[in-house]
Amino acid sequence: xxxxxxxxxxxxxxxxxxTPYGGVTAATVLNSILLQPQRLGxxxxxxxxxxxPIRAGELFVAAxxxxxxxxxxxxxxxxxxxxxxxxxxSAIAVFAPRRPxxxxxxxxxxxxxxxxxxxxxxxxxxxxWPALYEMYYVxxxxxxxxxxxxxHHWIRDAPPRDLDFASLTSICDAFFPRLxxxxxxxxxxxxxxxxxxxxLDSEALSRQSTAHLLGVARGQVYHEGYFDQExxxxxxxxxxxxxxxxxxxxxx
Amino acid sequence: xxxxxxxxxxxxxxxxxxTPYGGVTAATVLNSILLQPQRLGxxxxxxxxxxxPIRAGELFVAAxxxxxxxxxxxxxxxxxxxxxxxxxxSAIAVFAPRRPxxxxxxxxxxxxxxxxxxxxxxxxxxxxWPALYEMYYVxxxxxxxxxxxxxHHWIRDAPPRDLDFASLTSICDAFFPRLxxxxxxxxxxxxxxxxxxxxLDSEALSRQSTAHLLGVARGQVYHEGYFDQExxxxxxxxxxxxxxxxxxxxxx
Numbered sequence: 001x002x003x004x005x006x007x008x009x010x011x012x013x014x015x016x017x018x019t020p021y022g023g024v025t026a027a028t029v030l031n032s033i034l035l036q037p038q039r040l041g042x043x044x045x046x047x048x049x050x051x052x053p054i055r056a057g058e059l060f061v062a063a064x065x066x067x068x069x070x071x072x073x074x075x076x077x078x079x080x081x082x083x084x085x086x087x088x089x090s091a092i093a094v095f096a097p098r099r100p101x102x103x104x105x106x107x108x109x110x111x112x113x114x115x116x117x118x119x120x121x122x123x124x125x126x127x128x129w130p131a132l133y134e135m136y137y138v139x140x141x142x143x144x145x146x147x148x149x150x151x152h153h154w155i156r157d158a159p160p161r162d163l164d165f166a167s168l169t170s171i172c173d174a175f176f177p178r179l180x181x182x183x184x185x186x187x188x189x190x191x192x193x194x195x196x197x198x199x200l201d202s203e204a205l206s207r208q209s210t211a212h213l214l215g216v217a218r219g220q221v222y223h224e225g226y227f228d229q230e231x232x233x234x235x236x237x238x239x240x241x242x243x244x245x246x247x248x249x250x251x252x
Numbered sequence: 253x254x255x256x257x258x259x260x261x262x263x264x265x266x267x268x269x270x271t272p273y274g275g276v277t278a279a280t281v282l283n284s285i286l287l288q289p290q291r292l293g294x295x296x297x298x299x300x301x302x303x304x305p306i307r308a309g310e311l312f313v314a315a316x317x318x319x320x321x322x323x324x325x326x327x328x329x330x331x332x333x334x335x336x337x338x339x340x341x342s343a344i345a346v347f348a349p350r351r352p353x354x355x356x357x358x359x360x361x362x363x364x365x366x367x368x369x370x371x372x373x374x375x376x377x378x379x380x381w382p383a384l385y386e387m388y389y390v391x392x393x394x395x396x397x398x399x400x401x402x403x404h405h406w407i408r409d410a411p412p413r414d415l416d417f418a419s420l421t422s423i424c425d426a427f428f429p430r431l432x433x434x435x436x437x438x439x440x441x442x443x444x445x446x447x448x449x450x451x452l453d454s455e456a457l458s459r460q461s462t463a464h465l466l467g468v469a470r471g472q473v474y475h476e477g478y479f480d481q482e483x484x485x486x487x488x489x490x491x492x493x494x495x496x497x498x499x500x501x502x503x504x
Binding site for chain 2 (some may be wrong): 183
């Protein structure tokens with residue numbers, strides 16, 4: 001658009017109950033920066049705050065470069081829709097060219113069984129987007145009263161496609177809400193803030209190709225209408241691709 | 253100021269090597285929202301991205317209410333200085349009135365010894381702000397090559413003062429950089445993104461009074477110039493007050 005905003009449209013495929021699946025909205029926000037000609041380097045940090053329900057239809061995404069220096073770029077993004085000038089999503093991100101350094105991965109992925117079709121997550125009535133992922137739970141059983149909310153699951157796009165930062169971003173939100181791991185009853189939930197740190201550059205990311213990723217997640221605290229969720233996304237060769245955290249509102 | 257921005261000044265007491273201590277900058281950002289007349293409820297999520305070095309002197313903080321609905325307020329904050337129109341800090345936050353709900357704390361604080369003056373962190377030459385905290389390490393020894401970066405420390409303001417959201421925010425950044433828990437050599441480090449989820453309201457927070465808080469932290473991955481750090485801040489009565497994550501740039 002003439003004012004620099006990007007124009008898009010919600011996707012029926014990724015529609016959730018009352019608004020698009022949050023992972024795809026976060027990926028849309030990230031992509032609005034990836035598409036900017038002055039963008040340098042790869043995403044290292046992304047925070048997406050969900051301020052209101054996006055309705056089916058047209059949407060506008062405005063990415064603004066707040067500050068750039070030799071080693072980092074700081075971006076902010078607002079998502080709006082035609083009927084309402086107030087943002088429905090408010091996000092900030094850090095991009096940077098990665099450079100070689102000393103490194104270590106201090107935690108290890110859990111030892112889990114390979115993806116097995118028998119463990120594939122059952123479909124959710126009325127929702128199409130879960131079927132756009134191959135997802136196999138290998139630890140933790142969603143939708144029942146478990147002792148803890150820890151889950152390990154394999155995940156990749158269905159049909160398989162090469163991993164990129166947009167798909168990794170979306171995968172960071174594809175964890176079953178932790179509340180439903182402790183209490184089976186279904187109540188309204190909505191992510192209010194999603195935070196992702198990326199731990200590899202686009203070249204290393206492309207080497208993940210169509211590998212299944214291993215997601216490890218748990219909640220820490222559920223209190224006065226909100227709970228948190230912390231997670232790691234592991235890739236091929238035991239690489240920790242992303243660490244992610246979110247805060248989720250729930251209603252009783 | 254007439255345009256709604258708040259005017260402040262860096263503090264000599266909280267000066268770090270080349271810029272203010274990041275925790276106090278994050279607290280300043282949060283406070284700029286707490287001071288707004290239309291602010292509703294308490295902070296539940298805060299992300300502060302540090303875009304450039306704040307210099308000693310005057311600073312301006314502009315808090316903007318991006319969207320408000322029945323249950324949440326979404327804010328964005330930019331911090332600038334007179335000499336440069338580009339933001340030095342870019343932040344977003346979610347505020348909400350808390351309401352009673354089902355709750356559980358799924359993790360537990362480590363069992364540790366009470367604060368002992370003998371374990372007080374030694375002062376850092378040239379820095380005054382560490383002495384503005386009473387800080388006692390009870391697990392993990394900063395500044396040497398440890399097997400992992402896990403630390404447990406007691407912390408409160410010195411002299412003691414009642415806990416509020418600004419002081420809790422600042423305490424969320426008072427963790428020794430995880431890199432220095434694994435490698436004793438000192439290299440330049442800088443937090444680029446600090447994320448905090450708050451798990452109690454102001455009334456419960458005030459009941460913490462001047463209690464020592466227990467900070468538990470670890471790094472997960474150090475790669476290509478950045479590392480992450482995840483932490484919990486526990487209070488009196490085994491209450492999990494805040495969960496926090498940050499991404500730190502380092503130079504070799």
